[in-house]
Amino acid sequence: MSNPTTIPVPAEVGLLYDRLTALDTAAQGGSLHLGYWDLDDNEVPLVDAADRLTDLMTDALRLEKGHQVLDVGCGVGQPAMRIAVRTGAHVTGISISRDQIARATELAEAAGLADEAEFRHADAMELPFPDNSFDAAIAIESIFHMPDRERVLSEIRRVLRPGGRLVLTDFFERAPIPADKQPAVDRLLRDFIMTLARPEDYVPMLGRAGLRFVELRDITEQSVRQTFEQMSRSEQDLDPVFDEEADEKFSPAAMIDVDEFGSVLLTAQKPV
Numbered sequence: 001m002s003n004p005t006t007i008p009v010p011a012e013v014g015l016l017y018d019r020l021t022a023l024d025t026a027a028q029g030g031s032l033h034l035g036y037w038d039l040d041d042n043e044v045p046l047v048d049a050a051d052r053l054t055d056l057m058t059d060a061l062r063l064e065k066g067h068q069v070l071d072v073g074c075g076v077g078q079p080a081m082r083i084a085v086r087t088g089a090h091v092t093g094i095s096i097s098r099d100q101i102a103r104a105t106e107l108a109e110a111a112g113l114a115d116e117a118e119f120r121h122a123d124a125m126e127l128p129f130p131d132n133s134f135d136a137a138i139a140i141e142s143i144f145h146m147p148d149r150e151r152v153l154s155e156i157r158r159v160l161r162p163g164g165r166l167v168l169t170d171f172f173e174r175a176p177i178p179a180d181k182q183p184a185v186d187r188l189l190r191d192f193i194m195t196l197a198r199p200e201d202y203v204p205m206l207g208r209a210g211l212r213f214v215e216l217r218d219i220t221e222q223s224v225r226q227t228f229e230q231m232s233r234s235e236q237d238l239d240p241v242f243d244e245e246a247d248e249k250f251s252p253a254a255m256i257d258v259d260e261f262g263s264v265l266l267t268a269q270k271p272v
């Protein structure tokens with residue numbers, strides 16, 4: 001296992017994303033997650049491939065017009081706005097970063113979507129919403145920053161209505177990471193304040209959180225390598241974002257060949 005010993009602290013994750021928000025994220029169209037490529041179309045730009053991952057996850061929610069959706073760890077709101085426009089659902093995004101919430105709110109107003117996509121500063125470990133208040137929940141690459149996955153799942157179950165669906169993506173160790181690749185993974189986990197999941201934990205964890213397992217899909221082949229390849233070709237320097245004096249910081253290029261680092265897409269449902 002390559003999980004670092006440190007458990008993420010939400011306030012620190014919030015400050016990390018405040019710093020990231022100060023950078024120009026336009027190159028990624030505002031989405032802060034991996035792209036999704038069908039196996040023969042690797043040249044699709046990351047910005048479009050990232051929207052595709054959002055769409056794939058949205059489709060798994062089976063939304064209807066007027067549904068209330070919770071976006072847990074919403075970034076600067078690009079996925080929430082896209083979901084609202086594509087489905088006619090109302091999306092409430094939460095983030096632990098106050099600057100992301102300010103930016104997401106500005107962007108939604110500028111896009112004329114302030115009524116359809118709303119944003120609020122909150123910690124996913126203690127969701128500030130009543131029981132049974134959402135028809136669906138989505139968490140795109142956010143749960144790996146949270147100190148206790150099971151507690152987050154339990155909170156999401158609480159705020160979902162019976163029958164409501166959850167879809168999330170998470171990073172996991174597909175196979176033991178070889179010693180020569182471990183430093184690159186450790187830098188990624190340290191600089192982005194993350195832990196890696198163990199996919200075999202998910203089904204029992206869902207059960208303890210009161211959610212019904214629907215599907216677990218390894219989407220690594222469609223997402224990870226292509227994203228790190230495209231990130232490594234981009235001009236954007238992320239070093240100033242990391243709160244570390246370390247000589248060596250996260251490098252997308254160093255992650256390209258780490259085939260053991262995976263991404264998983266999970267769908268679950270609150271029992272009726």
Ligand SMILES: C[S@@+](CC[C@H](N)C(=O)[O-])C[C@H]1O[C@@H](n2cnc3c(N)ncnc32)[C@H](O)[C@@H]1O
Binds near residue numbers: 078097100139145
């Ligand atoms: C990699 S970004 C993904 C953002 C967005 N889902 C997207 O795909 O564009 C991770 C997000 O999770 C949020 N996050 C991390 N820990 C959180 C917590 N404890 N409570 C709420 N949001 C959190 C971060 O603030 C950030 O918005």
